[in-house]
Amino acid sequence: MKNRIFASAAVAAGLAIAVAGCSSSGDTTDEATASADATMDAGSGLPESLTLALVPSDDVEQITTDGEALAGVLSDELGIPVEVFVPDSYNAVVVALQTGQADIGFLGPIAMWQAHEEAGAEIVLQALRYGSSEYVGQWFTNDPGTYCLDDVTTEADDEGINYSYCNGATGYSGPQGEDALALVPADASIAWTDATSASGYYFPATQLATILGVDPINDLTGGFFAGGHSQTVQAVYDGEAAIGLSYNDARSNLAEEFSDVGEKVVVFAYTDNIPNDGVVLSGDLDASVQETLTQALLDVAATEDGLAALAAVYDIEGLEAANQDAFENFVAPTYENFGSE
Structure with a gap:
């Protein structure tokens, strides 16, 4: 059964990560080598090892394998071991950062x-996709007669699949179509992605609540969590919901199976631009270490192997410094709308 309760962030699970220690042998040569290594680590300020926390986006085994490749490239760049930790949720990564069990985390914007708020982590980098560090959440419907305030237009992609839009909601920049959002009743059947999704829940729910003047948790009563971006498109395509939310453009995920999905599911509005997912660092690390790690990740992203590893993990096409103003002025207020348990 689908969850029809608009809960705030899920309760974080407790985590335990065993970090292997290093020891030297009694041999004089080995002791001298260990002493030299310790001096080098002390000089660089880096810890003896680091833990990189990743959230599974689909297949746990695959992202663990891909994550280990990324950790290997980063380890080569830094000269110290980098371990990979793949928990079952974003909240688990936050707990790991909070308890000193992770040093680097790849997370969504919320x-x-x-x-940052709960674990004292530093927001340092954002992912680049299609040359941008921002994206939009898209509103789509199977009822364009109600929510399209102008003519529906159709564009074909490189594969010849048609995709339909209205209210100026085409391209990759928002907001668009907000006049149509005023027509959405608070009890509308809306397929939201899940309770932790930025583009599929947090930002569009806040956008709709602002336009309608309602509470995003308690007053939007007709929605349900479909469980993923492809699932919201499927729900609208099948008529299970009149409206759905996803990142732009999740309709393509179903185009191979349903060639008419781009025409039957019409995009009619966009959220404001949302900062891409990115990298946070443990607040327990010294500022100089944070700077070293940030630069190391940027350097890794500038190499062929590093970029291939980032692409394999989260389809990342590059990294750049995080837009702190966007987080403080846009992400923070949205997060506060929902709070945490």
């Missing part, structure tokens, strides 16, 4: 701010 979880990045949550880590």
Whole structure:
């Protein structure tokens, strides 16, 4: 059964990560080598090892394998071991950062701010996709007669699949179509992605609540969590919901199976631009270490192997310094609308 309760962030699970220690042998040569290594680590300020926390986006085994490749490239760049930890949720990564069990976390924008607020983590980098560090959440419907205030237009992609839009909601920049959102009743059947999704819940729910003047948790009563971006498109395509939310453009995920999905499911509005997911660092690390790690990740992203590893993990096409103003002025207020348990 789908969850029809608009809960705030899920309760964080307790985590335990065993970090292997290093020891030297009694041999004089080995002791001298260990002493030299310790001096090098002390000089660089880096810890003896680091833990990189990743959230599974689909297949746990695959992202663990891909994450280990990324950790290997980063380890080569830094000269110290980097371990990979893949929990079952964003909240688990936040807890790991909070308890000193993770040093680096790859998170979505809401979880990045949550880590900043609850774990004292530093927001340092954002992912680049299609040349941008921002994206939009898209509103779509199977009822364009109600929510399209102008003519529906259709564009074909490189594969010849048609995608339909209205209210200026085409491209990758928002907000668009907000006049149509005023027509959405608070009890509308809306397929939201899940309770931790920035583009599929937090930002569009806040956008709708602002336009309608309602509480995003208690007053939007007709929605349900479909469980994923592809699932929200499927729900609207099948008529289970009149409206759905996803990142732009999740309709393509179903285009191979349903060639008419882009025409039957019409995008009619966009959220404001949302900062991409990115990287946070443990607040327990010294500022100089944080700077070293940030630069190391940027350097890794500038290499062929590093970029391939980032692409394999989260389809990341590059990294850049985080837009702190966007997080403070846009992500933070949205996070506060929902709070945490």
